[in-house]
Amino acid sequence: MNVERMMSMMLRMVMRKLVNRGVDAGVDMASRRGKRRDDMTPEERQRAQATKQTAKRARQGARIARRLR
Secondary structure: OHHHHHHHHHHHHHHHHHHHHHHHHHHHHHHHOOHHHOOOOOHHHHHHHHHHHHHHHHHHHHHHHHHHH
């Protein structure tokens, strides 16, 4: 395996982790509607948690759909 191919593989792995981390942070921010956890009411916290779970299920569904394709 040549060096270019190894570097490409490593770069792809790092980029995938960074993109996934960014997407997760964006979903978290959207579910909290830009508020910090300390500033939220218990009802808002519950709604944010439900939104995060829904996003998690959507990611899992997309993953399964890609495998079935």
